Amino acid sequence: MSQLAGETQAGAARQAARARQVAPSNREAPSSRSVPENTTAPLVLGIETSCDETGIGIVRGSRLLANVISSSMDEHARYGGVVPEVAARAHLEAMQPALVQALADAGVELHEIDAIAVTSGPGLAGALMVGVAAAKALAVATDKPLYAVNHLVGHVGADVLRDDGTEIDLPTIALLVSGGHTSLLHVRDLVSDVELLGETIDDAAGEAFDKVARLLGLPYPGGPQIDRVAAGGDPRAIRFPRGLSKAKDMERHRYDFSFSGLKTAVARWVEREQDAGTDFSIADVAASFREAVVDILLTKAVAACVDRGVPRLLLGGGVVANARVRELAQERCDAAGIQLRIPPLSLCTDNGAMIAALGAQLVMAGKQPSTLSFSADSTLPVTQIQA
Structure with a gap:
């Protein structure tokens, strides 16, 4: 796990460097520790890596803009089940392409995002580490508020993205x-x-x-x-x-x-x-x-x-x-x-859109962002909605 943790940190550093390249350097970004100014229909990017799907979702309030899922299921099929380290390594490889694709699908740029949400637990420890590290890197690089949310409550939050409105x-x-x-x-x-x-x-x-x-x-x-x-x-x-x-x-x-x-x-x-x-x-x-x-x-x-x-x-x-x-x-x-x-079947499996949706609900409710001191928690209780 120490080797995997090192790779996770290295991957996060690379993601932070890329984020700095796309984040404008001449604008005054809000503090990552304050609630976004836009609490009516915030533009939120969600990251989900609790198991074997790398999910990046983008929502504006309760409207779905992008839902990109990169699954490593085929890699696990040969073993007859999910292998935690294989899942974590797959997240590292899929994170950057999925993020780029989600931004393109939503038609927005990273600096336009109001807040970032990420699954902090429960789930596989190594897999969660990748998403948490990536989210922290993006939050620091872009100075965006970060919301660490519960994966299970995220599944409930997916229901706010229904097509019928x-x-x-x-x-x-x-x-x-x-x-x-x-x-x-x-x-x-x-x-x-x-x-x-x-x-x-x-x-x-x-x-x-x-x-x-x-x-x-x-x-x-x-x-x-x-x-x-x-x-x-x-x-x-x-x-x-x-x-x-x-x-x-x-x-x-x-x-x-x-x-x-x-x-x-x-x-x-x-x-x-x-x-x-x-x-x-x-x-x-x-x-x-x-x-x-x-x-x-x-x-x-x-x-x-x-x-x-x-x-x-x-x-x-x-x-x-x-x-x-x-x-x-x-x-x-x-x-x-x-x-x-x-919820729509595309939002029933693990996905970043549900995490973004829950993050948006927290923003609209005026909840304070998470501090950067939170960590991946494989046994996070469902009663703890935000870490």
């Missing part, structure tokens, strides 16, 4: 499901009041999809592959367990999730069928597994809405791209009289 209604229950996180939140205020109701106590839902895909002989990443194969299967063919759904579990873990036991149950079922020489349907296994995951996710999410008296549910995270997640969510919400909101 409708504003996010608060409070809301938010279900965030991805390869690294499965969390259930009560969001009363996007910039000041987020409560963690529950989270996975072992594997995240996305991890479970990857592991089950592997045992079924499907390639990485598992989510899209399971979704594709499950389309031709019967979701009622096999009754796989729903983790933490029994009465004794609900007392302590009403809003928590567990997918490790489900993954093991699928593995044991496949082993038994293979030992017996049975020609079973992979599509049925995939569909039944997917149904178990989606069922428990939506059961607990809707229960949180009912228990808290919040008639709104917001979905976020890469697993939301799963067709059955969206379908069952709509069914369950319609039945319970709950409004369902899903």
Whole structure:
């Protein structure tokens, strides 16, 4: 990690030098420690490097101008999962091209940016370091205010960038499901009041999809592959367990999730069928597994809405791209009289636009920028919206 840290610092220094070249030297830039003058529709650049996507986004208030994502997924596919050091090195290589592309897409220059926002956590430590170092370098080089924000709350913030222009209604229950996180939140205020109701106590839902895909002989990443194969299967063919759904579990873990036991149950079922020489349907296994995951996710999410008296549910995270997640969510919400909101699918996976959006919300709320003393925090609690 020491070698990686050295490369990260060297990369940040190079980025700072480039930033100085594009930042005008003859203008009076505002102090990086003060709120931007433009608090009505601030132009904010967001940097996201929590996992394997290098995301650079630019927003003006709640309007999306650019969303550039450089994924290193193909590099991780050969290993069957994300390798932290590979991800960090890929971020170093992708940062500069992604930044240049985002500025071009938005039709703005770096000196026009009002503020910079960056994911400070949670996520992979090495990957986060790259984004944090790059953001600090840009902030120092351009003398722009810097906002260090929470990755999970960023997923909620993506909803303000909806194409239909409708504003996010608060409070809301938010279900965030991805390869690294499965969390259930009560969001009363996007910039000041987020409560963690529950989270996975072992594997995240996305991890479970990857592991089950592997045992079924499907390639990485598992989510899209399971979704594709499950389309031709019967979701009622096999009754796989729903983790933490029994009465004794609900007392302590009403809003928590567990997918490790489900993954093991699928593995044991496949082993038994293979030992017996049975020609079973992979599509049925995939569909039944997917149904178990989606069922428990939506059961607990809707229960949180009912228990808290919040008639709104917001979905976020890469697993939301799963067709059955969206379908069952709509069914369950319609039945319970709950409004369902899903950000555009391009904004559900990790991206810089959601970080820029949350940063813009902080600016518009008059929140003070972060100091340069913050660091990457792989376990940053969701209740800490800004570092």
